[in-house]
Amino acid sequence: MANGFLEHPRQNQEWEDVGKRYLNELLSRCLIQEEEDFFLNFTFKMHDLVHDPALDVSQKECKTMNSETEMVDENVRHLLLCDEKLVEVPRVLEEMKSVRTVIIQDVSKRSKIVDKSLINLCASNFKYLRALELRNSPLTALPNSIYTWKHLRDLELAQCKGIQELSSSFYKLRSLQSLNLRGTHLKQLPENVQRLIELRHLEITIKAEHLKEIRAGCWTSLQYLKLHRCFELECLPEGMQYVKSLRTLVLKGCSRLVSLPRSLEFLTKLEHLEIVFLRQNQFRNGTKRRRR
Numbered sequence: 470m471a472n473g474f475l476e477h478p479r480q481n482q483e484w485e486d487v488g489k490r491y492l493n494e495l496l497s498r499c500l501i502q503e504e505e506d507f508f509l510n511f512t513f514k515m516h517d518l519v520h521d522p523a524l525d526v527s528q529k530e531c532k533t534m535n536s537e538t539e540m541v542d543e544n545v546r547h548l549l550l551c552d553e554k555l556v557e558v559p560r561v562l563e564e565m566k567s568v569r570t571v572i573i574q575d576v577s578k579r580s581k582i583v584d585k586s587l588i589n590l591c592a593s594n595f596k597y598l599r600a601l602e603l604r605n606s607p608l609t610a611l612p613n614s615i616y617t618w619k620h621l622r623d624l625e626l627a628q629c630k631g632i633q634e635l636s637s638s639f640y641k642l643r644s645l646q647s648l649n650l651r652g653t654h655l656k657q658l659p660e661n662v663q664r665l666i667e668l669r670h671l672e673i674t675i676k677a678e679h680l681k682e683i684r685a686g687c688w689t690s691l692q693y694l695k696l697h698r699c700f701e702l703e704c705l706p707e708g709m710q711y712v713k714s715l716r717t718l719v720l721k722g723c724s725r726l727v728s729l730p731r732s733l734e735f736l737t738k739l740e741h742l743e744i745v746f747l748r749q750n751q752f753r754n755g756t757k758r759r760r761r
Contacts, residue, residue: 470646471600471623472546472569483716484669485692534559541565550587553578558586568595572602581607581631589614596620604628616641627672628652640664646690650674651697663687674698678725683708691715698722710735717741 475487492513495501501513515523524531532538532545535552541561547570550559556579571591576584584606591598592614600623601615609631615621616638624645626632632653640661647670648662655675662668663681668688672695683706691712696702702723710732716739720726724746733739 473599483692483714485716534561543567546570548572549574555579555583557583558590562587562590563594566594567597569598570600571595571598572600573606574604576603576606579607581609584608585612588612592617599623601625607631609633611636613638618642620644622667623647625649626653630654635659635662637661643667646670648672651695657681660684666690669693671695672697676701678703680706682706683711685711688712689714693717693719695719695721696723700724702726704728705730705733707732709733712736713738715739717743719743719745721745 470484470488475484475491478484478487492501495513496503499516500519501515504512504514506512529542529544531547531549532541533549533551534541535550536555536557536559538559538561541564543565544567545565546567548565548568549572551574568591573584573587584603585608588603589612591601592612596618597620598618599620601618601621602623602625604625605628606626608629611626611632613636616636621642622644624642624647627649628651630653632650633656635655635658637659639659642665644667645665646667648665648668649670649672650658651672651674653674655673657677658673658675658680660681663684664687666687667690669690670693671688671691674697677699678701680702685708688711691714694712694715694717696705696719698721700722703725704727707730709730713736715736718733718736718739718741720743722745
C-alpha cells in the first residue's frame with residue numbers, strides 16, 4: 470500500500486481488502502507461507518525454492534547492504550540496512566536518490582548519533598521515501614529532517630523506548646497511512662497526530678491514564694487501532710464515535726481499563742474487537758496465559 474502497488478478498490482471495498490486478496494492469492498499459489506510465533510503474531514515467509522528466483526528478478530530494485538557494501542545499483546527502490554556494528558553512515562548511500570523503502574535492522578546496538586545521521590542522510594537524498602522501518606532504535610527524538618518527507622506513508626517506530634514525546638511538527642507527515650508506536654515510552658499522544666486524516670493503521674503505547682479527546686473530522690480514514698500495554702489507561706478517549714471507518718479495535722495489556730464507552734455503538738463498520746488482559750505471571754510452562 471505504501472508503495473502504490475495495490476489496484477484501486479472496487480465498490481464497497483477498502484485498500485486493506487485489496488491487500489488481503491493479494492495475500493490470499495500468494496498463499497493459495499504457495500508463493501508465501503503463513504507462520505505463527507509464540508506471541509500469536511502472524512508473519513509470512515517465502516520458501517527457498519521461491520526466494521532464489523525472486524532475488525534474481527528483484528536484484529535491481531531491492532538491496533540488502535551493510536557497512537562493507539561498496540556498490541549499489543542506482544535503480545534500487547527498496548533498501549534493507551542490516552549491520553549491528555555500524556559506526557558511521559555508509560558512503561554508498563550518498564549516491565542513491567530513488568529509494569522508496571528503508572528498513573534499518575539491529576539498531577538497538579548502535580548509537581543514536583549514527584541513527585540520527587542515517588535519517589538525516591535519507592531525508593536529504595530520498596525525497597520520495599514512502600516507508601521507513603526503524604525498530605528498537607536508541608533515538609530519544611526524531612530528527613526534524615524527517616518532517617520533510619511529504620510522501621511518507623508508513624512509519625515504524627516499534628520498541629523505540631527512548632521516545633517519550635513527539636514533535637509539534639509531526640502533523641507535517643500528511644500522507645502518513647500507517648504509524649506504529651508500539652512499545653515506546655510516550656507520555657501522551659499529542660493532538661497534532663489527530664490531524665493526520667490519511668491515517669489508516671495506528672498502534673500506540675502511552676504512559677497516561679487518559680487519551681486526548683478525538684475531535685470531529687479527525688482520523689476519518691482510520692481502519693485499525695491497537696492500544697498495546699497501556700498499563701495506566703483507565704478509559705478510551707472521548708469522541709470514539711467520530712472514528713466511523715474503524716473496522717478493528719485491539720486492546721492488549723490495558724489492565725486498568727474498566728469499561729468501554731457507549732460511543733462504540735456508533736461504529737457501524739467495526740468488525741473485530743479484541744480485548745486481551747495480560748497478567749504479570751503471563752508465561753507459565755511455556756504457555757501464554759490470557760483472558761479475552
